[in-house]
Amino acid sequence: MATRSSTGPQHVPSWALRANEAVDAALTLVVVSLLWWALTLLGLVVLGAAPASCAAAEVMRARAEGRAVPVARTMWAAYRRELVPATLRLLPFGVIILGGLSTLFLALRGGVPEPWMLAPVATLGAVAAGWATASAAALIAVPRLRRQDLLVSWRAALLCPGAVPVAAFLLVVSLAVIGLAALVLPPVGLLLGPGGAAQAAGALMGRRTEALLARHESPS
Numbered sequence: 425m426a427t428r429s430s431t432g433p434q435h436v437p438s439w440a441l442r443a444n445e446a447v448d449a450a451l452t453l454v455v456v457s458l459l460w461w462a463l464t465l466l467g468l469v470v471l472g473a474a475p476a477s478c479a480a481a482e483v484m485r486a487r488a489e490g491r492a493v494p495v496a497r498t499m500w501a502a503y504r505r506e507l508v509p510a511t512l513r514l515l516p517f518g519v520i521i522l523g524g525l526s527t528l529f530l531a532l533r534g535g536v537p538e539p540w541m542l543a544p545v546a547t548l549g550a551v552a553a554g555w556a557t558a559s560a561a562a563l564i565a566v567p568r569l570r571r572q573d574l575l576v577s578w579r580a581a582l583l584c585p586g587a588v589p590v591a592a593f594l595l596v597v598s599l600a601v602i603g604l605a606a607l608v609l610p611p612v613g614l615l616l617g618p619g620g621a622a623q624a625a626g627a628l629m630g631r632r633t634e635a636l637l638a639r640h641e642s643p644s
Contacts, residue, residue, distance in 0.1 A: 449487075450616075452483070452484075452487060452495065452619065453615075453616050453619035453620060453623070454615045454616065454619070455495050455496075455619075456480050456483050456484065456495060456499070456618065456619035456622065457480075457614065457615055457616055457617060457618040457619040457620075458614075458615070459476075459479075459480070459495065459496060459499050460476045460477070460479070460480045460499075460618035460619070460622075461614070461618065463475070463476035463479060463499065463500075463503050464476045467507070467511075470511075471507070471511055473518075474506070474510040474511045474513075474514040474515070474518075474564075475502070475503045475504075475505075475506040475507045475510045475511060476499075476503060476618075477510075477514075477564045477618070477621075477622065478502055478503075478506040478510045478564050478567075478570070479498070479499035479500070479502035479503045479506065480499065480618055480619060480621075480622035481564045481565045481622045481625055481626055481630070482498060482499070482502045482567070483495050483498050483499055483622075484619065484622045484623045484626050485565065485626050485630065486498065488623075488626060488627065506570070509570060510563075510564075510570065512574065513563055513570060513574065513577055513578070513581075514560055514563060514564070516578070517556045517557075517559055517560040517563070517581070518556075518560070520552055520553070520555075520556035521552075521553050521556045521557055521560070523549075523552065523553075524548075524549045524550065524551070524552035524553030524554075524556065525549065525553045526549070527545060527546075527548065527549030527552070528546055528549030528550050528553065529549075530545075530549075531545040531546040531549060532546060554585075554592075554593075554596040555582075555585050555592075557595070557596055557599060558584065558585040558591075558592035558595055558596060558629060559581040559582050559584055559585060560581070561595055561599075561624075561625035561628075561629045561630075562580075562581050562584040562585075562625075562629045562630070562633045563577065563581045564622070564625055565622075565625040565626045565629055565630030565633070566629075566630050566633045566634055566637070568634065568637055569581060569633060569637065580637075584629065584633050584636070587632075587636055588629070588632045588633070588636070591628045591629055591632050592628075592629065594628055595624055595625065595628040595629055598624040598628070599621055599624065602616075602617050602620050602621055602624070603617075605617075
């Protein structure tokens with residue numbers, strides 16, 4: 425007697441579901457990273473990096489909230505919307521980051537007049553670059569913060585690392601690890617770096633900044 429094969433739904437092993445989610449997450453990081461490079465170059469780097477970063481953060485934010493969005497369309501729309509506002513808001517922080525890193529490298533390469541100045545100069549450069557990085561990450565990851573008046577958004581972004589110091593420190597460390605990995609393995613930086621940075625900014629600074637803003641705006 426022939427046995428009829430079952431055509432009903434089959435149980436999918438949990439490991440298969442986790443593997444599928446991991447592959448999907450990796451593919452999203454790759455697509456976001458490649459689009460980030462394209463949009464950054466489209467703006468000739470100086471005018472493209474800030475809106476491209478906001479666009480990448482928007483996709484990673486939607487993914488963290490469980491919303492399925494078309495990556496390319498979402499990033500392009502966010503890029504056009506943030507082309508001028510994000511560049512204007514993030515430009516001072518970019519200058520501080522470059523200045524802090526330049527000071528740090530100069531100190532480590534012996535570019536200070538006296539040996540006793542090495543530690544304080546290097547510390548000053550590292551703190552300035554790290555603080556500005558965390559502030560910029562908060563601006564990139566939180567649309568509500570970017571919608572404030574210019575001076576208000578700058579002031580709030582500058583206060584964010586002090587309000588969530590542990591998250592800010594972990595973010596700077598995470599970005600440093602991503603940067604180091606990109607230097608050692610350039611394909612990693614090309615395919616995963618920008619997407620990973622946007623994901624770290626949202627996870628570490630975005631949610632906490634949103635919570636701080638919500639508490640501040642809620643009636644007492």
